[in-house]
Amino acid sequence: MKILRRKRPSREDSSALSDLAFLLIIYFIVIAGFNVNKGFLMSLPTKDSTRFVLRDELLRFELDASGTLVFRGAPTDFSLAEKEIQKGLDQHPNIAVVLTVDPEAPWQKVVSFVELAQRLQVDSFSFTPAKAAGSGL
């Protein structure tokens, strides 16, 4: 006589496997963020490009060797510069902002100004080294 028996599904201990998968997912998520650069994209003009700008549509800032921002001959800070640029943009949406940078000025200050210009969506922004003629970026 053949006796039929119901087969019981075997229980496999797979708890460790889910832990492992979870840890691997976390690892890959963390690793994926390592090689990503964050920053600002800048469009460089050609070397000999020249653009004519009306005097009223030009805001000129300077960065001195210590990294102090200078506007119309007087030291200023980034919040005041932001207000000036915003005011200029309200009056002339196509306003050009030029930053003249002392060769000894720290890079952080240049980057901060680039950030400011990008945040205010200044279309025509360039920076140029002090004491150099017509080679703006």
Add this chain to the structure above:
Amino acid sequence: MRIRRGRKNIVVPTNAMSDVAFLLLIFIMLLALINYRREVKIEYPEAESAKKTSAEKNLEIWIDSAGGLYLDGVPAELGRIEDALIDVYHRSPDTRVHVIADRDTPFRHIRGVLDILQLIQYRVVSFVVKDA
């Protein structure tokens, strides 16, 4: 007549799990070595509104606070960087160039690199920062 049969307990050996984990670890470590990115010890400039600028192909020019230049993490002279940029520009013009300079680097050191990029008409350049 009832026949008693001995129940067989099915046991899945989990001892091998640690071996699997170990092998996976080795695999991941090897994979990390392939994607190894040489870094130069610098203090990144900070910004609040930085966006992701990495592209599919990237070339990194590092400039430390003393003005030392590195191409993809390897020390290089300005001439060597120029050659590499021209080469990359011809082979794959869509390569994104990243300028990664120390926050205290004087602008004149970065200017040299930007001049080359401008000269060979490399249009879009990324200034790399870290989130403030």
